[in-house]
Amino acid sequence: MLNSLMAKLIPFFPEKLVWIFSKRYIAGIDVNDALAASRDLNNQGAMVTLDLLGEFISTMDEAKKNTQDYLDLMDALHGSGINGNLSVKPTMFGLLLDKEACFSHVREIVQRAAGYNSFIRIDMEDASCTSMEIEIFRRLKVEFPGHVGLVLQAYLKRTPEDITGLMDLHTPEAPLNFRLCKGIYVEPATIAFKQYDQINRAYVENLEFMFKNKIHAAVATHDALLVEKAFELIEQYKVPKALVEFQMLFGVTPKLRQTIIDRGFPMRVYVPFGKEWFGYSTRRLKENPAMVQHIIKALFMR
Numbered sequence: 001m002l003n004s005l006m007a008k009l010i011p012f013f014p015e016k017l018v019w020i021f022s023k024r025y026i027a028g029i030d031v032n033d034a035l036a037a038s039r040d041l042n043n044q045g046a047m048v049t050l051d052l053l054g055e056f057i058s059t060m061d062e063a064k065k066n067t068q069d070y071l072d073l074m075d076a077l078h079g080s081g082i083n084g085n086l087s088v089k090p091t092m093f094g095l096l097l098d099k100e101a102c103f104s105h106v107r108e109i110v111q112r113a114a115g116y117n118s119f120i121r122i123d124m125e126d127a128s129c130t131s132m133e134i135e136i137f138r139r140l141k142v143e144f145p146g147h148v149g150l151v152l153q154a155y156l157k158r159t160p161e162d163i164t165g166l167m168d169l170h171t172p173e174a175p176l177n178f179r180l181c182k183g184i185y186v187e188p189a190t191i192a193f194k195q196y197d198q199i200n201r202a203y204v205e206n207l208e209f210m211f212k213n214k215i216h217a218a219v220a221t222h223d224a225l226l227v228e229k230a231f232e233l234i235e236q237y238k239v240p241k242a243l244v245e246f247q248m249l250f251g252v253t254p255k256l257r258q259t260i261i262d263r264g265f266p267m268r269v270y271v272p273f274g275k276e277w278f279g280y281s282t283r284r285l286k287e288n289p290a291m292v293q294h295i296i297k298a299l300f301m302r
């Protein structure tokens with residue numbers, strides 16, 4: 001009740017109020033803020049993946065600018081010596097405007113990353129993008145086998161089939177590399193699991209398939225139950241550390257994050273930054289009103 005009322009009010013929240021919530025989850029406005037936060041995380045034993053905020057653009061000029069910004073970011077990250085890579089959202093490069101031009105933009109970024117022996121993760125957006133993002137991944141994986149990975153969402157009923165559909169690209173030299181998350185967008189029950197237990201069951205099944213088949217799996221969750229289940233599966237399938245990492249969002253469950261680092265497992269933190277933070281934060285809140293609980297907490301736990 002309180003959540004749904006708050007959700008209706010989100011579009012009217014003043015920037016300052018949204019910032020109170022967002023500052024825990026966003027590393028800052030410019031590249032230097034992101035690099036400083038990343039150095040800090042490296043010092044705590046975590047790798048990073050940087051996300052320059054922005055998505056769902058309306059002109060291809062914006063797509064070009066975003067591409068250049070990402071290329072500059074790749075150069076800056078490489079020059080900084082920070083242990084990290086980049087995550088990209090294809091809609092920022094025009095996925096919903098001109099699919100082929102978007103592919104060329106993302107390809108340019110992956111090519112730059114490959115030149116630095118680095119890695120680009122293609123984030124997964126809402127269900128209108130899923131097939132196109134898988135296709136972009138498929139084409140890039142063929143050309144840059146060890147330098148590109150994809151996100152998969154456990155709540156989507158299609159995900160097991162999407163994984164098996166990509167197995168032809170899986171080799172011991174360049175294993176498939178997936179980040180498995182629950183999924184953040186609000187999707188209809190026809191295509192997505194809606195209940196916590198169903199989503200967790202699907203998460204575990206997908207993860208087990210990845211471990212069994214020696215796919216590189218990034219376990220992206222703050223759910224302590226899933227983290228424990230992942231450790232059980234790692235033990236059961238004797239998954240080498242080279243084929244697994246845990247991932248968490250900047251500012252979320254830092255204590256759980258540290259316990260995983262202390263157990264000696266690779267951890268990567270997703271670090272969003274950029275001047276588009278306001279749009280990003282309000283969109284996330286509208287998509288997932290449950291996040292409003294976190295605003296309320298943020299308001300009272302500063």
Ligand code: FDA
Nearest residue numbers: 123124151181182183184220221222223247248249270294
């Ligand atoms: P769940 O939502 O059940 O949360 C478990 C517990 O974690 C909560 O009880 C709470 O304690 C804590 N928690 C979770 N979120 C919190 C928050 N924001 N603030 C404070 N506490 C919080 N999604 C997507 O659709 N496409 C993508 O590409 C990505 N990429 C991505 C990268 C990384 C590294 C992560 C960790 C997550 C994503 N996601 C994503 C988001 C993902 O789909 C999911 O929405 C969130 O991770 C929340 O789900 P959990 O698995 O943490 O479980």
